[in-house]
Amino acid sequence: MTNIQYIKAQTQLPEKAIENTLSLLTEGCTIPFIARYRKDSTQNLDEVAIEHIAKSQADYDNICKRKETILSSIEEQGKLTDDLRKRIENSFELNELEDLYL
Numbered sequence: 001m002t003n004i005q006y007i008k009a010q011t012q013l014p015e016k017a018i019e020n021t022l023s024l025l026t027e028g029c030t031i032p033f034i035a036r037y038r039k040d041s042t043q044n045l046d047e048v049a050i051e052h053i054a055k056s057q058a059d060y061d062n063i064c065k066r067k068e069t070i071l072s073s074i075e076e077q078g079k080l081t082d083d084l085r086k087r088i089e090n091s092f093e094l095n096e097l098e099d100l101y102l
Helices: 003-011 015-026 031-037 047-077 082-090 094-101
Strands: none
Touching: 003 015, 003 047, 015 031, 015 047, 031 047, 047 082, 047 094, 082 094
């Protein structure tokens, strides 16, 4: 799952609006600036929707980092099976990841 797919599932917003909003955030634009002056790029998203996109992107990044940590830790222990690796890689819920880690 890509970050765009994850954010779309979390926010139910159009992909193009998500892509453009993330691009503007990456360029260093602030949420109020984007909401006021880049409505054409974001398909008229308000500050709440833009903030939700930013938070979902941060959540996605945290999940990916946690996955890497979990996979390397289990691999160091010599207990990583192909099935477990697939389940970890396909999970995007922190609680499920922690359960798999245990």
